[in-house]
Amino acid sequence: MSWLTDRNGSRRLLESFRNGDREAFTGIYREHHPSVFRFALHMTADPVKAGEVAQDVFVWLIHHAGDFDPARGELGAFLTGVTRKMLQRRRSDEQRWVPFDDALLDGRQRAQGPEPDTSDADRLRAAIIALPERYREVVVLCDLEGKSYDEAAVALDCAVGTVRSRLHRARSLLTRKLQPDLPQPDLQSCEV
Template identity: 35%
Template sequence: MDNGDTRSDAELLSLSIEGDESAFFLLYERLKHNLFRYAYYMTGSKSTAEEITQDVFMTLLSKAGKYHEPQGDVAGFAFGIVKNLVRRIRRCENGFESLSAEESAVSPNLMADIDPVDAQLVRNELADQVQMAVASLPIHYREAVVLCDLCELSYSEAAARLRCSIGTVRSRLNRAHNVLARKLKPLQKTRTVGLREGCLI
């Protein structure tokens, strides 16, 4: 929680580089959830997502000199790092370990204070089916679902992260929802969670 702190992410990053631990902790709290969600749903592994999330912040500090505010926000800069780390892992591994019942439990250090929708998605009995359905999507569709439905970014924010047009994001999201509708149709009568209108997960 930021406790009403009005400093920008760019200010917090600058202070973090100077050794301000409280600024770094606040920046971490602001960004960690969406970075974790992206890594989790793109890899299918909670432990891998945790490692990636930690690596993002270490890389963020080491590469902070390359960040220039006019080029975009810190969250977007961090997303570029997490996307590259996920891509690197995908190149090195043929696949990711499926979520076991034990692994699907939410890690308290990364998921504390996470909003109820995403916590329930990971915890409830439908989590395995949902994760597999999302993981089965082509990567471009999966990214749109993760950013817009799970991280709840706006279309314009998602477009900036993915470096494509808003129309492209909308199109990918619509096609992804159509695919998920078919895959998750048997679960619709029992599902207990929902996100934005049109999202079936």
């Protein structure tokens, strides 16, 4: 029954937030900001960018609080979906205008890859960033943020089976990436 109480509490909090209760908004922010920030951080590997995206998400929530339908899922999953859209929009904006120096640097880094004497965590971070986005999202949500398949499916707006298959494929890619002895996969050319 505790989950039911929690769910009702969240709904009451959200209702108060919609009615202009500042404390309710602060409560929602405290509850969901860490997961939003971490999702953005794992997706971008940039704390500054992750902070900006998290800020954008909550500004968006203030303006579009009515868009959330509690019948379709939890607020956390909804906010993850909003974060995902924000990241996609930001990336498309960045791809439109890339400074020449950054483009050169990015290409050089990509060609070199991580340093050989880095830790497993650094290699894993580099490998996650190099994953195609659809694989990166499920790895971040299920393996790094500990979401269930159902929650990830709601956040990613896809079927649970799709989440499972993408996660399986992503894990096998990451495992091979962490074992330098094996032939390395070309992560960008992976297809579902």
